[in-house]
Amino acid sequence: MSRTSQDRQTWRQWLLTDTPTSRAHARAVAAYNGWLRLRANHMAMLGLYILLALLLVALLAPWLAPHDPLAQDLANRLQPLGTPGHPLGTDSLGRDILSRMIYGARITLYIVTLVALIAPIVGLLVGTVAGYAGGWTDAILMRVTDIFLAFPRLVLALAFVAALGTGIENAVLAISITAWPPYARIARAETLTFRNSDFIAAIRLQGARPLRIITRHIWPLCLSSLIIRVTLDMAGIILAAAGLGFLGLGAQPPSPEWGAMVAEGRKFILDHWWVSTMPGLAIFTVSLAFNLLGDGMRDVLDPREGKSG
Amino acid sequence: MAIAEDNPGGRRRSPPLLRHLRKGAATIGAVLITMLGLLFVTFLIGRVMPVDPVLSVVGERASKEVYDDAFRAMGLDKPVLVQFAYYLRDVLHFDFGTSLLTARPVSEDIARVFPATFELATLGTLFGVVLGVPLGVIAAVRRGSWVDQSARVVALIGYSMPIFWLGLVGLLIFYGILGWVGGPRRLDIFYQDIVEPRTGLLLLDSALQGEWGVFRNAFSHIILPASILGYYSMAYISRMTRSFMLEQLGAEYVITARVKGLPERRVIWRHAFGNIKVQLITVIALSYANLLEGAVLTETIFSWPGIGSYITTALLSADMAAVLGGTIVVGLIFVLLNIFSDLLYKFLDPRAK
Numbered sequence: 001m002s003r004t005s006q007d008r009q010t011w012r013q014w015l016l017t018d019t020p021t022s023r024a025h026a027r028a029v030a031a032y033n034g035w036l037r038l039r040a041n042h043m044a045m046l047g048l049y050i051l052l053a054l055l056l057v058a059l060l061a062p063w064l065a066p067h068d069p070l071a072q073d074l075a076n077r078l079q080p081l082g083t084p085g086h087p088l089g090t091d092s093l094g095r096d097i098l099s100r101m102i103y104g105a106r107i108t109l110y111i112v113t114l115v116a117l118i119a120p121i122v123g124l125l126v127g128t129v130a131g132y133a134g135g136w137t138d139a140i141l142m143r144v145t146d147i148f149l150a151f152p153r154l155v156l157a158l159a160f161v162a163a164l165g166t167g168i169e170n171a172v173l174a175i176s177i178t179a180w181p182p183y184a185r186i187a188r189a190e191t192l193t194f195r196n197s198d199f200i201a202a203i204r205l206q207g208a209r210p211l212r213i214i215t216r217h218i219w220p221l222c223l224s225s226l227i228i229r230v231t232l233d234m235a236g237i238i239l240a241a242a243g244l245g246f247l248g249l250g251a252q253p254p255s256p257e258w259g260a261m262v263a264e265g266r267k268f269i270l271d272h273w274w275v276s277t278m279p280g281l282a283i284f285t286v287s288l289a290f291n292l293l294g295d296g297m298r299d300v301l302d303p304r305e306g307k308s309g
Numbered sequence: 310m311a312i313a314e315d316n317p318g319g320r321r322r323s324p325p326l327l328r329h330l331r332k333g334a335a336t337i338g339a340v341l342i343t344m345l346g347l348l349f350v351t352f353l354i355g356r357v358m359p360v361d362p363v364l365s366v367v368g369e370r371a372s373k374e375v376y377d378d379a380f381r382a383m384g385l386d387k388p389v390l391v392q393f394a395y396y397l398r399d400v401l402h403f404d405f406g407t408s409l410l411t412a413r414p415v416s417e418d419i420a421r422v423f424p425a426t427f428e429l430a431t432l433g434t435l436f437g438v439v440l441g442v443p444l445g446v447i448a449a450v451r452r453g454s455w456v457d458q459s460a461r462v463v464a465l466i467g468y469s470m471p472i473f474w475l476g477l478v479g480l481l482i483f484y485g486i487l488g489w490v491g492g493p494r495r496l497d498i499f500y501q502d503i504v505e506p507r508t509g510l511l512l513l514d515s516a517l518q519g520e521w522g523v524f525r526n527a528f529s530h531i532i533l534p535a536s537i538l539g540y541y542s543m544a545y546i547s548r549m550t551r552s553f554m555l556e557q558l559g560a561e562y563v564i565t566a567r568v569k570g571l572p573e574r575r576v577i578w579r580h581a582f583g584n585i586k587v588q589l590i591t592v593i594a595l596s597y598a599n600l601l602e603g604a605v606l607t608e609t610i611f612s613w614p615g616i617g618s619y620i621t622t623a624l625l626s627a628d629m630a631a632v633l634g635g636t637i638v639v640g641l642i643f644v645l646l647n648i649f650s651d652l653l654y655k656f657l658d659p660r661a662k
Contacts, residue, residue, distance in 0.1 A: 143339075143342055143343070143346065144346065146339075146343055146346075147343055147346030147347055147349075147350060148350075150343050150344075150346075150347055150640060150643060150644045150647070151347065151350075151636070151639075151640045151643065152598070152599070152601055152602035152639055152640070152643050153602065154602045154605055154606070155601075155602060155605060155620065155635075155636055155639050155640070156350075156636070156640075158605070158620060158621070158624060158632070158636070159351065159354050159632055159633065159636045160354060161624070162354070162624045162627070162629065162632045163354045163355070163629075235468060235469055239469075239471050239472075242471050242473075243471065243472075243473060243606055246471075246473045246606070246609075247606070247609065247621055247624075248625060249624065259471070259473075262471070262473065262474055262477065266477060266610075269477050269480060269481050269485070270480075270481060270484075270485040273481050273485075276474070276477050277474075277477075277478060277481075280471060280474030280477070280478070283471045283474065284469055284470050284471065284474065287468075287469040287470075287471070288465065288466070288469035290469075291465060291468050291469050292465075
């Protein structure tokens with residue numbers, strides 16, 4: 001089990017073995033095999049590289065950005081692309097667009113991470129409880145889910161932001177409120193397939209309570225389908241957040257959120273096109289990357305869907 | 310078919326008509342509950358908002374008595390459930406309150422702006438269907454060819470592109486640089502108020518009244534936003550068409566048809582395509598519902614005076630009655646379209662029975 005007892009084996013052999021020696025080992029083998037399949041998919045890898053680059057840019061923003069993203073320089077406003085010192089030009093207040101985009105990566109990641117944590121967890125909770133409990137609990141929880149699915153997402157998010165007030169946190173909350181129902185459906189469907197299986201019955205006979213069965217035995221089994229779905233949904237989350245920002249309901253003005261930047265440049269689109277176009281390209285690239293990676297992960301983790309989709 | 314097999318419980322099967330009625334009642338019940346829930350959510354949103362609804366009616370300088378009277382008149386002293394009942398009563402009478410911004414009943418405002426959205430979304434869906442369906446069929450028939458690959462790329466870009474940005478860039482290129490299309494709004498100022506609004510659909514009204522100059526101008530204005538919405542609709546429709554077709558083309562009856570020596574065109578369009586029509590209609594209904602959502606952002610870009618612009622403008626001035634009224638209307642249409650596609654599927658497709 002430990003590395004020292006297998007000195008002659010390479011890591012690769014250890015990860016590709018057909019006879020894992022422990023549960024952790026088996027998991028590592030499965031993960032490595034998935035990774036190999038994902039690596040064979042060039043488009044998915046491209047998406048992954050883009051996202052890694054985004055992560056690096058966000059982490060290293062203070063060192064990468066040539067200027068302060070909030071520093072105004074009214075003498076140099078609306079400078080075009082390729083201006084010395086401002087490779088992507090400046091906006092209407094003379095702020096460096098490249099620096100703002102670099103700092104904007106942090107906001108995008110912040111929003112995506114929060115939504116990707118909140119929505120699936122709420123969905124998992126609702127879906128597994130509904131699926132495991134059945135009966136009235138199931139009927140009521142699923143009705144509520146249906147009601148939230150009945151709204152167009154963006155419109156519901158708009159209404160929530162209107163009630164909660166503008167700002168990034170409220171935008172995150174509004175998007176999460178509109179994003180959890182599909183996860184609840186998935187989690188419920190998965191739960192229903194396990195609920196009556198023998199291993200759950202065995203655990204129940206051993207005296208496990210519903211809480212333990214759900215958290216320890218059902219949740220882990222729902223994870224892989226949820227992860228795929230989250231990755232595929234990330235693109236939509238980014239677009240929704242940018243849309244709210246664009247409408248002036250997400251991140252507020254001085255903050256370099258990409259959607260808000262597009263909105264800022266909107267007034268000058270005909271004469272100074274780069275002000276809006278550059279942050280829009282950033283949104284597009286990141287959401288494309290999530291779509292590419294999500295497609296690839298679906299092929300790897302969920303062979304049922306296959307490549308036909 | 311043995312009855313006992315179908316009914317392990319041994320209960321007698323009710324006659325078909327009754328069964329249909331019961332099924333229909335269950336569907337209608339589910340729909341009603343969903344709609345009730347939808348209204349309850351909007352009601353709650355209206356309750357948690359930080360703006361005091363009484364103050365926005367009586368003004369900040371009202372005396373304590375006036376404030377209290379208004380408070381009681383609006384039913385705010387009653388329990389929440391009673392308030393919800395009042396709210397339901399109002400909504401069922403299409404009374405969404407009065408807009409702060411326009412000082413008119415919200416329902417009138419919505420009736421006025423809705424045709425603009427309807428026109429835009431319909432034309433967008435039309436583009437999406439006309440381009441998306443053939444693209445999907447060809448991509449499925451020639452799987453792996455350059456058509457298939459480019460269809461995939463087109464759809465991928467459609468799923469990843471922020472619609473407001475595509476709208477801006479489209480405006481920049483086709484209006485600003487090339488000058489091929491009319492700019493924002495539904496008409497140039499010169500053509501405004503010539504056509505008397507009857508249906509509210511400018512293209513239809515102008516054509517009916519023989520104002521071809523207005524028609525041409527209206528068309529040059531709608532073509533860009535409708536194409537942009539149509540692009541998103543096409544991305545979705547072509548992907549779905551492709552996967553439906555692939556499923557059919559792999560079926561044995563297709564092989565039989567080919568073995569019989571039928572021309573390939575007939576096999577594809579009559580046999581395989583004939584079988585996906587119903588599924589396709591449900592997809593089109595769903596994509597139509599999704600366009601309502603896309604319309605919110607597109608309308609903002611193109612200053613299109615539809616329901617999306619109405620909601621966002623109201624939002625920015627904290628005009629809650631207008632926001633919630635708009636949300637309810639969009640939500641109801643969304644629900645109805647979903648149910649419509651569901652029912653259509655159940656009635657037209659024998660496999661779903």
